[in-house]
Amino acid sequence: DAGVTQSPTHLIKTRGQHVTLRCSPISGHKSVSWYQQVLGQGPQFIFQYYEKEERGRGNFPDRFSARQFPNYSSELNVNALLLGDSALYLCASSLGLANYNEQFFGPGTRLTVL
Amino acid sequence: AQTVTQSQPEMSVQEAETVTLSCTYDTSESDYYLFWYKQPPSRQMILVIRQEAYKQQNATENRFSVNFQKAAKSFSLKISDSQLGDAAMYFCAYRSSGFSGATNKLIFGTGTLLAVQP
Incomplete structure (x- = not known):
């Protein structure tokens, strides 16, 4: 079975631009979470979606938004990019929100903002 | 709010030796989960081991084991018989x-980069 997939692998944007990152969860998983990992730091929680509804949001500005589609895939959108948005963006999927549901991570999208 | 602290930015171990990575956390909750994840240079985050706070017995997974000290809020990872493939963050x-229906987000520490010397 395929694991969590993310696209694109790498992305280079300039300040002020908009970016869309995509994530496909493991088949059967209904929850997707997004994390930002700045170089040298641990991942920081951005969003969690379950059954197409936002279930959690981290301390990120409104420039960050996300959605989940009927097939449970997800998009993370970032508007008005800043240099500080350069990071590895990780997607994780889980069966649901139960506390015993393990989160499986994708390989990430490396975003560079120039 | 909960926080996780890893005070060792880098560690090194000789192949076949044992190494312990430290982690402390702060929380007012009585029930929670703790995890160790491995992130190799390929970037894919992989779960190494998990511990439920209500369990007194320390978790073990093959060469990986934890020392969970709930009162001290300490959760260290011991890697025995270290292998070159253990090199990672x-x-x-x-x-x-929480309860089913709430977010199951993870709160991470800053990481420890482990080098394994042949």
């Missing part, structure tokens, strides 16, 4: 137990 993470 290791993250300690916390998750609230």
Whole structure:
């Protein structure tokens, strides 16, 4: 079975631009979470979606938004990019929100903002 | 708010030796989960081991074991018989137990980069 997939692998944007990152969860998983990992730091929680509804949001500005589609895939959108948005963006999927549901991570999208 | 602290930015171990990575956390909750994740240079985050706070017995997974000290809020990872493939960034993470329906987000530490010397 395929694991969590993310696209694109790498992305280079300039300040002020908009970016869309995509994530496909493991088949059967209904929850997707997004994390930002700045170089040298641990991942920081951005969003969690379950059954197409936002279930959690981290301390990120409104420039960050996300959605989940009927097939449970997800998009993370970032508007008005800043240099500080350069990071590895990780997607994780889980069966649901139960506390015993393990989160499986994708390989990430490396975003560079120039 | 919960926090996770890893005070060792880098560690080194000789192949076949044992190494212990440290992690402390802060929480007012009584029930929660703790994890160690491995992130090799390929970037894919992989779960190494998990510990439920209500379990007194320390978790073990083959060469990996934890020392969970709930009162001290300490959660260290011991890697025995270290192998070259163990070289990676290791993250300690916390998750609230909460209840079904709430977010099961992870709170990560800053990581420890482990080098394995042949």
